[in-house]
Amino acid sequence: MARHNLSTVISFEFRRTITKRRFWAITLIIPILVFGLGGLIIASNVSTANTADQQKNSRFEFLYTDDSGLIDATIAKEYGGTRITSEAEGVEEVQIGGTPAYFAYPADPAKQTVRVYGEDSGVFQNSKYSAVAESLLSASVEQKLDSPTDVAVLRGDVKTSTTTFADGKRAPGFEAILPALVFLAAFFIVIVFLGNQMLNSTLEEKENRVTEMILTTINPTNLLLGKVISLFAIGIIQLAVFALPMLIGYLFFRDQLQLPNFDLSGLVFDPQKMIVGALILIGGFALFTGTLVAVGAVMPTAKDAAPVFSVVIFAVVIPLYASGFAISSPNSPIVQLLAYFPYTAPITALILNAFGSLPLWQAIIIIVELFVLSVVVLRIAVRLFRYGSIEYSSKVRIRDVLGRRTERAEPTRSAGGA
Structure with a gap:
């Protein structure tokens, strides 16, 4: 009789719970939220990646000064850039609307800040100026490298594999x-x-x-x-x-x-x-x-x-x-x-x-x-x-x-x- 009661309680409690709509609503809401959140993450990642690529590949006319000597004139021209000698002139041209943007490359871009000036295009669109300035600098430096390996190292495309051992065996x-x-x-x-x-x-x-x-x-x-x-x-x-x-x-x-x-x-x-x-x-x-x-x-x-x-x-x-x-x-x-x-x-x-x-x-x-x-x-x-x-x-x-x-x-x- 005791075992019968125990099995009765188990089956009753189990059926009573899983037949409630509230139970399945609470249980299924998590997977639904996971799918929904996953969809938002996918859409956000795709949108962010597309926006970054679009901004990096944006083409517009701009002025630039290059104290570093790293910028390749041919690549800069393809990007829409024109080199000038005065930083004050570049800033003034942006202020009066004579040019959409001006980039000032310092003598040592690794230690000094590249100053970017541009017309206000909105909070999100303004980041295209920095994206193009960085892309131009990277492309110019890569152009000076003769080895594809050097380019891969510069881009961070190098892959590493780590193997550890414990007690003489692979851990x-x-x-x-x-x-x-x-x-x-x-x-x-x-x-x-x-x-x-x-x-x-x-x-x-x-x-x-x-x-x-x-x-x-x-x-x-x-x-x-x-x-x-x-x-x-x-x-x-x-x-x-x-x-x-x-x-x-x-x-x-x-x-x-x-x-x-x-x-x-x-x-x-x-x-x-x-x-x-x-x-x-x-x-x-x-x-x-x-x-x-x-x-x-x-x-x-x-x-x-x-x-x-x-x-x-x-x-x-x-x-x-x-x-x-x-x-x-x-x-x-x-x-x-x-x-x-x-x-x-x-x-x-x-x-x-x-x-x-x-x-x-x-x-x-x-x-x-x-x-x-x-x-x-x-x-x-x-x-x-x-x-x-x-x-x-x-x-x-x-x-x-x-x-x-x-x-x-x-x-x-x-x-x-x-």
């Missing part, structure tokens, strides 16, 4: 970090977007005044355990929905989004990192779920529980702000504190694990801590839900609920002693 780079970072992204997404559902999983029954009726047929342990398992299944669905647009964007729109080109075939799946990451993800999820379920059992309404939910989200976000310390100084006191504190441990430990800064012994301690606390918190949540199910208008006092076992145990011990 994987980001290819070994990326797979373990998936657990970090999964945990953050699930807690942020599913946390409110965790909180409301027990509050909904209390607000609808049906908890007493439910507890007459279902054991509270099975009820809460069923809710946790169903939330885990729902989290998997949300992760799949979130990952789909990212995967599509990377496979088909990588160039437009200017995403780095990783060779996915070169990804390194370190067994220790993957196992540790999965266990931290599960333990952290169970701890946060149990905590939010317990909060829902204590609070009479979602409005009263909202501040606690904000604190939980704050605990998830804090380690992300300290991620720089976790990567550069993993042994610093602040990082170690965040790694062992239960509610900041999952994110911190997942970062350390991904970057190879989490020793196995420390990972074992953190994993055990998360799972043990998850069981403790879930047991507390069961007691809070059992005794707080009829508190519809006020908060449940945790001390009173946990103290009932002590009060009941004392007569038993006394009777045994008698």
